[in-house]
Amino acid sequence: MDINVVNALTYEDFVKLFGNVVEKCPLISAAIWSHRPFKDLADIEAHITEFIIRLPDSGKAGILRCHPDLAGRDLQSGTLTRESQEEQSRAGMTTLDSAEVLQMYRLNSEYKERFGFPFVICARLNKKADIVGQLSERLKNDRAAERERAIEEVKKICSLRLRNIVLSDIQTKL
Numbered sequence: 598m599d600i601n602v603v604n605a606l607t608y609e610d611f612v613k614l615f616g617n618v619v620e621k622c623p624l625i626s627a628a629i630w631s632h633r634p635f636k637d638l639a640d641i642e643a644h645i646t647e648f649i650i651r652l653p654d655s656g657k658a659g660i661l662r663c664h665p666d667l668a669g670r671d672l673q674s675g676t677l678t679r680e681s682q683e684e685q686s687r688a689g690m691t692t693l694d695s696a697e698v699l700q701m702y703r704l705n706s707e708y709k710e711r712f713g714f715p716f717v718i719c720a721r722l723n724k725k726a727d728i729v730g731q732l733s734e735r736l737k738n739d740r741a742a743e744r745e746r747a748i749e750e751v752k753k754i755c756s757l758r759l760r761n762i763v764l765s766d767i768q769t770k771l
């Protein structure tokens with residue numbers, strides 16, 4: 598992907614292309630469009646990260662709340678975003694048996710009850726067993742530490758989604 602092509606995009610096309618690099622948060626790509634021209638993809642990622650870390654705690658929690666549960670209602674009803682569907686599928690979340698779905702439901706519910714936002718982990722970097730293990734483990738964190746931990750996962754998801762966009766033909770996405 599040629600960065601000059603990206604830098605020439607209108608904000609409408611930029612948001613269309615990068616709008617879901619942070620799940621259901623097109624506001625972030627709409628905001629960082631102002632920083633053009635970008636040097637390269639790493640520069641785009643750095644602006645996204647900067648935007649996120651400058652948010653107040655409520656904004657960070659808001660980003661987390663835009664994420665669907667892993668193996669949750671959206672997956673069951675087929676309403677995940679294309680990116681999330683692919684990530685959850687790769688992590689084995691689409692082929693859980695009914696006992697595993699119930700286990701995920703219980704752990705996700707307990708987590709949301711405790712923290713007020715959903716459990717977020719970069720599904721592409723974790724297998725099913727790691728996800729269940731992390732979910733149980735992170736339930737022990739305090740709220741502030743866990744919010745930051747989850748935001749680190751959002752950054753990883755974002756980084757991989759950005760890379761995916763570079764690898765695919767930019768024109769087919771517009």
Ligand SMILES: NC(=O)N[C@H]1NC(=O)NC1=O
Pocket residue numbers: 620664665666667680681682684685715716717718719720721754
């Ligand atoms: N809840 C949660 O972690 N959701 C996600 N993780 C990921 O890699 N894609 C998602 O949608």
